[in-house]
Amino acid sequence: MSWLDAVNWDANGLVAAVAQDAASGRVLTVAWMNREALAATAAEGRAVYWSRSRQRLWRKGEESGHVQRMVEIRLDCDADAIVLQVEQVGGIACHTGRVSCFYRRLTEGTWETLDPVLKDPQDIYGALSAARGCMDTDVLEQLARILEQRKGADPAQSYVARLYAGGIDLIRKKIGEEATEVVIAAGQPDDTALIREVADLWFHTLVALAARGLDHAAVLAELARRFGVSGIEEKASRP
Numbered sequence: 001m002s003w004l005d006a007v008n009w010d011a012n013g014l015v016a017a018v019a020q021d022a023a024s025g026r027v028l029t030v031a032w033m034n035r036e037a038l039a040a041t042a043a044e045g046r047a048v049y050w051s052r053s054r055q056r057l058w059r060k061g062e063e064s065g066h067v068q069r070m071v072e073i074r075l076d077c078d079a080d081a082i083v084l085q086v087e088q089v090g091g092i093a094c095h096t097g098r099v100s101c102f103y104r105r106l107t108e109g110t111w112e113t114l115d116p117v118l119k120d121p122q123d124i125y126g127a128l129s130a131a132r133g134c135m136d137t138d139v140l141e142q143l144a145r146i147l148e149q150r151k152g153a154d155p156a157q158s159y160v161a162r163l164y165a166g167g168i169d170l171i172r173k174k175i176g177e178e179a180t181e182v183v184i185a186a187g188q189p190d191d192t193a194l195i196r197e198v199a200d201l202w203f204h205t206l207v208a209l210a211a212r213g214l215d216h217a218a219v220l221a222e223l224a225r226r227f228g229v230s231g232i233e234e235k236a237s238r239p
Contacts (some may be wrong), residue, residue: 004035008079015082019047019060019093022085028093029083029101031058033082038073045070047084049209053140055221064124099120140216143203147210163207171211174204 005014013035019028020067031049033041037057040048044059051058072085094101096117103115150160163171165179178201185194209215 004039006079007035007038007075009035010080014050014052015080017047017049017082017084019068019084019086019088021088023087026100026101027102028068028086028088034094034199038082041070041084042073045111047086053220054215055217056224057083061089064090064092064095066092066124092118092124095121095125097124098151140206144205144210144215146219147207152208160207163204164211168208168211171204171208175201175208178204 009015014032015034015038016030017033017038018030020026021028031047032052033048034050037048037050040057040059047060047070049060050056059067067089068084068086069089070084071087074083074085075081076083088099091108093098093099094103096103097119098115098117104111104113106112146226147160150158151164153161155162155165163174178197182194182197182201185197188194206216209219
C-alpha cells in the first residue's frame with residue numbers, strides 16, 4: 001500500500017493543501033492537490049498543486065519564480081488536509097505580489113488590507129498573465145461558488161435563483177439578449193460599454209453552465225486543449 005493511499009481524497013480526488021512558512025509559521029496560501037501533485041511535491045522537493053481552473057498540475061513559481069521549496073509535509077488527523085512547511089523563494093506567495101494570500105483582516109464588518117504589495121504583479125507575470133492569475137484564482141472560483149449557493153436561494157430575493165427557476169429557456173433568452181448587446185457595443189467607440197456587456201455575457205453563460213452542473217474549469221480545460229491546434233483544423237474536427 002502506497003503512502004498516498006492513506007490520504008482521504010475527496011470525491012474529486014483532491015485534498016486541501018496549506019502552505020506555511022517554515023521559519024515564521026505564517027500561512028502563505030491554500031491550494032489543492034491530487035495524487036499526482038502530492039507525489040510530485042515529495043519527489044521534486046517543491047510545492048506542486050492541482051489547478052482546478054486550468055485542470056492541470058501547477059508548479060508553484062513556474063511563472064513568477066516564487067518557488068516553494070519543501071521542508072516538511074504533514075497530514076492531519078482526519079487525513080483530509082495537508083500542511084506544507086516551505087521556504088518561500090522571493091518572499092512572495094500571493095499572485096497579488098504580497099507575502100501571503102491572507103492579507104485581509106475582518107475589522108468592524110470590513111475587510112481591511114494589511115500587507116503591502118512587495119512587487120507589482122505585472123512585473124512578476126506580465127500584464128496578460130497577471131490578469132489571468134487573478135481571474136483564475138479569485139473571480140471565477142468565487143463566482144462559481146456563489147452560483148452554486150444560489151441554487152437554494154429564494155427567487156424573490158436572488159436574480160440568479162430567478163434564472164434557475166425560469167429554467168434553461170429563460171437563461172438562453174438572457175444569453176441571446178446579452179450577446180446582441182455585445183455586438184452593438186463592439187461597433188461603438190466606448191470601450192467601457194463593451195467591457196461591461198462582455199462581462200454580462202460571460203456571467204449569463206456561467207449561469208448556464210452551473211444550471212447544467214458544470215463550471216468555468218471545463219471551459220478553461222477545453223481552451224487549453226486547443227493550444228497548438230489550428231482553428232481551422234479544430235472546427236473541421238467537430239462532428
